[in-house]
Amino acid sequence: MTQSTTPSTQSSSPLPDAFSSTLSGLFNQVRPAIVQVRNERHGGGTGIVWQADGQIITNNHVVPQDGEGIQIHFTDGRTLPARVLHRQPQFDLALLKVQAEQLPTLPAGDSDSLRVGEWVFAIGHPWGQRWTVTAGIVSTMSTRQVEPEVTIPYIKSDVRLAPGNSGGPLLNADGQVVGINAMIFGGDLSVSIPSNVVSAWLKDLPRSQAILGVGLQRIDLPTAIRQQLADHSDNGLLVVSVVERPAAQQAILLGDLLLEIEGQPIQGVHSIRQNLANKAPGQQVTLKIARAGKLQTITTTLIATE
Secondary structure (H helix, E strand, C coil): CCCCCCCCCCCCCCCCHHHHHHHHHHHHHHHHHEEEEECCCCCEEEEEEEECCCEEEECHHHCCCCCCCCEEECCCCCEEECEEEEEECCCCEEEEECCCCCCCCCCECCHHHCCCCCEEEEEECHHHCCCEEEEEEEEEEEEEEEECCEEEEEEEECCCCCCCCCCCEEECCCCCEEEEEEEECCCCCEEEEEHHHHHHHHHCCCCCCEECCEEEEEEECCHHHHCCCCCCCCEEEEEEEECCCCHHHCCCCCCCEEEEECCEECCCHHHHHHHHCCCCCCCEEEEEEEECCEEEEEEEECEECC
């Protein structure tokens, strides 16, 4: 069953109208968090926004090589470049990153609770047809041996998949991701990687540290700045380089002088590191700066280390 974005005056579906209405609502709810992944050499597939800071899950075979000009297409018309953060070829998983914040995400469901016969749905871009939904039922939970001592569980269903669906979500009736669509085995059975496998892999990845995304140089504070500050050291940190971000997020500028972070005087780079130690990429921090000789308070969003 394929979801059309144009409603029909007469329904030919054998399913009850209430079911069709619920499926339409589910489609509209989850669609913004599902993206199209394209690269220069190997066509495209589908991806899922997993974290609001721009982390996207797809299949490893969708982006088999680094540096291939990976492009992510969003429902709002944006196209952003992406890079590969991590790969897991055995599970056919890849984690991508785009420079964006506050993206819509999909919640991960518990794949271990899936039952044979339960309704599931896939959304992707089969044969380049963007944001197409198909429905089916869970046929069986199976395993596949990828190495002599490595066995991976899989979800098999009769959801219709085609090239372009790879990396997209298998959803339950609550709109939760219970699997990542990976490939088609013999017959009509489609295969998905369980969401619990994906979550466990991501949990074990090295954690990115939160940083301001600037290069700093310690300098003596100008006399005019010292006179505006009480009980402050005679040193400050001059911004000498800035990581490129979207213009709307570029709060810190070249030449800014960092004086305080979260209300605490900055004694040096070590004091910034201490303040950011328990923060995560995507969080915001408040800075007191001197810009063009005037004190200002700004808010900036932390980014992740490479």
